[in-house]
Amino acid sequence: MSYPFELGGETLWDAGYHSGQLYASLARGAAEFLEMPSGLTPNRQGGCDVEPVSFQAFVEALYGIYSSTGNEVLHRLAQGLLVTSLVLLDRAEGAITLRPPHAAALLEEKAVLARAMA
Structure with missing residues (x-):
């Protein structure tokens, strides 16, 4: 059983059911925290x-x-969701600018x- 993420009829990520549900739930929670729509x-x-656009x-x-945070816990909590979101955004042909202190590590993790999200 899968949990597909789709854009215009194209599957960007055919996630496993549990992986997809967890990602979508984390994105909903983060969007609520950020007080904005997730785009999902x-x-x-x-x-x-x-x-x-919203995503x-x-x-x-x-x-x-x-x-921007100096809080290591907040930084680490955001990291997994961010890296997964960067992969999905790339597949949706979107991009954001990553600043030098983080760019190399995030691009490597992405x-x-x-490859795991194939």
Whole structure:
């Protein structure tokens, strides 16, 4: 059983059911925390549709929290959600600007995770 993330009829990530549900739940919680939409909407197929403009804004805001905090716990909590979101954003043909202190590490983590999210 899967949990697909789709954009315009194209599957960006055919997540395992539990992985997809957990990611969508974490994104909903982060969006609530950030007081903005996540850009992910549950669909009839049992997954989520990705609205690219809102999703990109969500990922930018998530990166803002990640990159600006001195709180190690908040930084680490945001990291997993951020890296997964960067892979999904890349597949939706979106991008955000990563600043030098974080860019190399995040891009490396994104590449590793992208292979696992095939």
